[in-house]
Amino acid sequence: MAALVLFGGGGDLAMRMLLPSLYFLEHDGLLPDGLKIIGAARSDETRDEYVAKVRASVEGKAKADDAWSEEAWARMDARLDYLPVDATSADSLKPLKDKVGDGGVTSFLAVSPSLYGRIVTALKDAGMAGPKDRVVLEKPVGRDLKTFLEIDDAVAHAFRENQVFRIDHYLGKETVQNLIALRFGNTIFEPLWNNLSIDHVQITVGETVGVGDRWPYYDEYGALRDMLQNHMLQLLCLVAMEPPSDLDPDSVRNEKVKVLRSLRPITHEEAERVTVRGQYVAGTSEGKPAKGYEEERGQPSDTETFVAIRADIDNWRWAGVPFFMRTGKRLPEKRTEIVIQFKPVPHSIFDRDDTGEVQANRLVIELQPEEDISLSVMNKRPGLDQRMQLQPIKMSLSWGQNDRRAKPPRRRIAYERLLLDALHGDSTLFVRRDEAEQAWKWVDEVSEAWADGEIKPQEYVAGTWGPDAADMLMARTGREWNSGDA
Numbered sequence: 001m002a003a004l005v006l007f008g009g010g011g012d013l014a015m016r017m018l019l020p021s022l023y024f025l026e027h028d029g030l031l032p033d034g035l036k037i038i039g040a041a042r043s044d045e046t047r048d049e050y051v052a053k054v055r056a057s058v059e060g061k062a063k064a065d066d067a068w069s070e071e072a073w074a075r076m077d078a079r080l081d082y083l084p085v086d087a088t089s090a091d092s093l094k095p096l097k098d099k100v101g102d103g104g105v106t107s108f109l110a111v112s113p114s115l116y117g118r119i120v121t122a123l124k125d126a127g128m129a130g131p132k133d134r135v136v137l138e139k140p141v142g143r144d145l146k147t148f149l150e151i152d153d154a155v156a157h158a159f160r161e162n163q164v165f166r167i168d169h170y171l172g173k174e175t176v177q178n179l180i181a182l183r184f185g186n187t188i189f190e191p192l193w194n195n196l197s198i199d200h201v202q203i204t205v206g207e208t209v210g211v212g213d214r215w216p217y218y219d220e221y222g223a224l225r226d227m228l229q230n231h232m233l234q235l236l237c238l239v240a241m242e243p244p245s246d247l248d249p250d251s252v253r254n255e256k257v258k259v260l261r262s263l264r265p266i267t268h269e270e271a272e273r274v275t276v277r278g279q280y281v282a283g284t285s286e287g288k289p290a291k292g293y294e295e296e297r298g299q300p301s302d303t304e305t306f307v308a309i310r311a312d313i314d315n316w317r318w319a320g321v322p323f324f325m326r327t328g329k330r331l332p333e334k335r336t337e338i339v340i341q342f343k344p345v346p347h348s349i350f351d352r353d354d355t356g357e358v359q360a361n362r363l364v365i366e367l368q369p370e371e372d373i374s375l376s377v378m379n380k381r382p383g384l385d386q387r388m389q390l391q392p393i394k395m396s397l398s399w400g401q402n403d404r405r406a407k408p409p410r411r412r413i414a415y416e417r418l419l420l421d422a423l424h425g426d427s428t429l430f431v432r433r434d435e436a437e438q439a440w441k442w443v444d445e446v447s448e449a450w451a452d453g454e455i456k457p458q459e460y461v462a463g464t465w466g467p468d469a470a471d472m473l474m475a476r477t478g479r480e481w482n483s484g485d486a
């Protein structure tokens with residue numbers, strides 16, 4: 001691969017995530033030799049101005065992570081270039097094509113998804129969609145199944161599927177990949193990984209940030225399309241999929257798509273019972289007063305900033321095991337976790353009054369703020385009490401446990417893994433067309449049910465865990481959300 005072109009190379013995603021990730025890869029000597037990195041956007045900037053902006057964005061992050069080195073930066077600087085282009089026009093792309101030559105180019109579209117269709121067509125017309133070339137698309141691709149297919153048809157007209165890399169940055173997170181290792185690198189979990197032993201699964205993606213200046217994008221999408229259609233359904237797939245025969249991109253993605261196809265459609269009649277929409281009103285976030293969404297937006301809006309859903313997977317493994325998902329902005333904590341709640345012991349031999357309650361085992365896969373996998377098990381409290389005393393303990397299954405003195409490795413940005421894989425042409429951690437299609441299909445049914453049933457977002461105060469109805473969603477089934485304290 002001769003060049004990586006960042007269309008939208010001066011935008012928020014490129015400056016905050018992509019270029020720092022590329023620097024970290026450079027620092028660790030992982031970028032392919034000779035790879036050029038070219039920022040491309042309409043702004044009329046010189047190379048030096050662009051490089052200075054990139055340095056300003058990268059240096060602080062790298063220093064905070066103790067990974068700044070002038071030598072690494074000099075190598076990165078030598079790779080960097082900038083070209084003003086309108087990526088929707090093949091004519092405008094000609095000088096860029098001359099610069100990258102025929103050695104293969106990966107075009108990363110860090111621009112508004114509304115431009116994807118026109119940009120891929122321009123790339124094809126400019127000769128930048130040949131067999132050695134690749135395209136990386138940021139989510140969300142489309143706003144529903146129809147728009148997804150429109151964009152993706154244009155993509156398919158320019159590139160073959162194995163040249164298309166649809167990013168879901170959650171798949172680049174270390175603990176998400178560790179989930180694959182945990183499930184398929186051990187024998188002890190697989191016999192338990194089904195409806196005989198598991199009571200339910202919870203997936204929470206809580207954010208403390210509000211929507212703020214991103215409302216022009218967010219107001220059109222909402223939490224369902226911004227987070228659930230992609231990140232959360234991907235996590236659900238990795239928990240629920242059957243063991244693939246190997247780690248080939250298609251083997252893994254074949255299994256994920258089967259899960260998406262098995263998701264029970266949410267009917268109009270059920271939507272009120274199994275889904276919750278919320279929108280934050282003014283409250284407190286991280287100790288500071290926080291505006292309500294409509295105040296940020298400047299006018300009334302029916303967009304949800306919180307969503308909770310009960311999903312059911314209609315197959316043998318998961319029959320009767322609900323998957324509860326919730327995500328929202330302005331929640332009390334930045335917390336992303338998957339909770340596998342096992343069933344209680346079938347008969348307790350312990351006297352609850354004397355010994356304490358026997359709690360069911362729980363596997364918690366924590367992605368943020370810490371990366372950790374822990375299993376809670378019951379244990380005897382040490383001592384010579386006449387009656388045995390029980391206590392729950394949390395066993396951490398994370399990498400750090402083998403050598404507590406070792407300095408933990410730097411926590412990588414998810415985009416480091418994904419950029420590297422795209423440059424190497426490995427699409428295992430990217431979303432295939434049929435996966436995105438199935439995910440949109442399921443999500444469309446939910447949004448249609450909301451529209452038909454006039455299900456509007458319920459208010460929740462900024463700094464709380466969403467509307468009360470989200471707790472009711474669980475309570476109705478005799479369950480509750482993990483508080484994070486256990």
Ligand SMILES: NC(=O)C1=CN([C@@H]2O[C@H](COP(=O)(O)OP(=O)(O)OC[C@H]3O[C@@H](n4cnc5c(N)ncnc54)[C@H](OP(=O)(O)O)[C@@H]3O)[C@@H](O)[C@H]2O)C=CC1
Pocket residue numbers: 007008009010011012013014040041042043085086087088109110111112113115138139140
């Ligand atoms: N920011 C984030 O944290 C996340 C972003 N994303 C996705 O990443 C993508 C980019 O988002 P973000 O960085 O926030 O957006 P920004 O608006 O910050 O950046 C978009 C960039 O696109 C450039 N641009 C616009 N039109 C053209 C054009 N015709 N040709 C070339 N460049 C163009 C703009 O520069 P100029 O005006 O100079 O052309 C600008 O640099 C979107 O798809 C978004 O959904 C996904 C997850 C998180």
Ligand SMILES: O=C1O[C@H](COP(=O)(O)O)[C@@H](O)[C@H](O)[C@H]1O
Pocket residue numbers: 207226227336368
């Ligand atoms: O894709 C998105 O993800 C972020 C949350 O990402 P995380 O890695 O910080 O969990 C979210 O804030 C944003 O709205 C969404 O577009």
